[in-house]
Amino acid sequence: MKKFQTILYYCYSPIANAEQFAATHLTFCKSLNLVGRIIVADEGLNGTISGVKADVEAYMAAIHADERFAKTEFKIDEVDEPSFIKMHCRYKDEIVHSGLKDPNIINPNTRTGKHLEPVEFQKMIKEEDVIILDVRSNYEHNLGRFKNAITLDIENFRDFPEQINELAKYKDKKVLTYCTGGIKCEKASALLLHHGFNDVYQLHGGIIKYGKEAGGEDFDGKCYVFDNRIAVDVNSVNPSIVSTCYSCGIVTPKMINCANPECNEHITQCDACGEELEGCCSVACTTHPRKRQYDGTGYYVKVPQQVNVSAK
Known part of the structure; x- marks a missing residue:
């Protein structure tokens, strides 16, 4: 049995005095001997943390005990060693930087694409007239991506809004978005809907959850992760290397x-x-x-x- 766990999670939920929350939360994480990276913003939390199983479980219990974050979903990996060396918890403008702060355009709590569970996504990507859209950066999709996915030439997610005009030809098709853990799709799908895309979906839990619940079928290559593992395996059904x-x-x-x-x-x-x-x-x-x-x-x-x- 592996000694450590690494968890990936996010939660869009308003946090009052978020900057102070970040400082207090850092102290809490250190008290549990955790390492990792957490971004705190007025709009919520985005984190990947690592530690021994008991400490990680105590952290997840504390998050779920807070009514603001009670619906948070954790993607859990058993690992041989911690996936970080330090603990960071920082306040930023957004938990995933899009540069779009107008709540009338982007508000994942009120409007996003239709969430597809991994098995539903697995079925739908095989349908005709479906567009599979990778909303991640170049270095991520160069390492691994779904078969037949449309990838974007972007260095950072904040460049995604500039691609809307290029994607306009798909407005009348089913657009299935995906990313690592689901967080970018919340904003990407909302932006697509704002710009008149008619039928937008997103892979709930992202590539990581898809690997765990659907075997990662038809995901080629590895998945980039933002910790010292750098890349993780996803596909246990028909794996291949594309990078x-x-x-x-x-x-x-x-x-x-x-x-x-x-x-x-x-x-x-x-x-x-x-x-x-x-x-x-x-x-x-x-x-x-x-x-x-x-x-x-x-x-x-x-x-x-x-x-x-x-x-x-």
């Missing part, structure tokens, strides 16, 4: 961050090129004076914080 090495072009499922901290590019890179380029995306980056030590993972942290692994 190629940024440096040499061979097929590889491995993703790293460039070792040059001023570049920090998310790239897929095979082990051979990783060793040759010392974890960098280019020869130029290997000469940067602040280049980080490449340990084969391509994931970099600043100051370690141990997770308490004692029995509870």
Whole structure:
């Protein structure tokens, strides 16, 4: 049995005095020996945290005990070691940055696409006249994506609104949106509806839940995650690898961050090129004076914080 758990979750629910809540919540998380990354905004919570099972369960119980977050769904992974080294809980303008703050346009509590459970999504993607839309960034869908999905040339989710005109030709079709855990689809589907798309759906719980409940069928490659695992397997039915090495072009499922901290590019890179380029995306980056030590993972942290692994 694995000692640790990593949970992924979000909840759109208004938080009064959210900045103060973030500070208090950080203290609470540290009291439970948790590590991870939580974003707090006036509109809700978005987090991935990791720790021993008892600590994680105590955290989930506390979230559900708060009536604001009682409906929060957690995606739970059993892991061999914590998926973070530090605990961060920060206040930001949005829990997923879209740049759209007008509640008359974007309010996931009042209007979003129709939520499809994984098994429903699995059936619908096989229908004719259906558009499968990946609302994630380039580096994410380059690593893995659903078969026949439309992917967007965007560096960040805040670039998604600029794609609406390009997507307008699909207004009269069934549009099925998906992302990692569902949080981006809440806003993406709302924006599509605002712009006159007639029939919009979203994969409830995202790729992660789809992998757990539908076996990940027809998802090619791996799923990028925002912790030190970097990528996780999804498809246990008909898996394949679709990503190629940024440096040499061979097929590889491995993703790293460039070792040059001023570049920090998310790239897929095979082990051979990783060793040759010392974890960098280019020869130029290997000469940067602040280049980080490449340990084969391509994931970099600043100051370690141990997770308490004692029995509870």
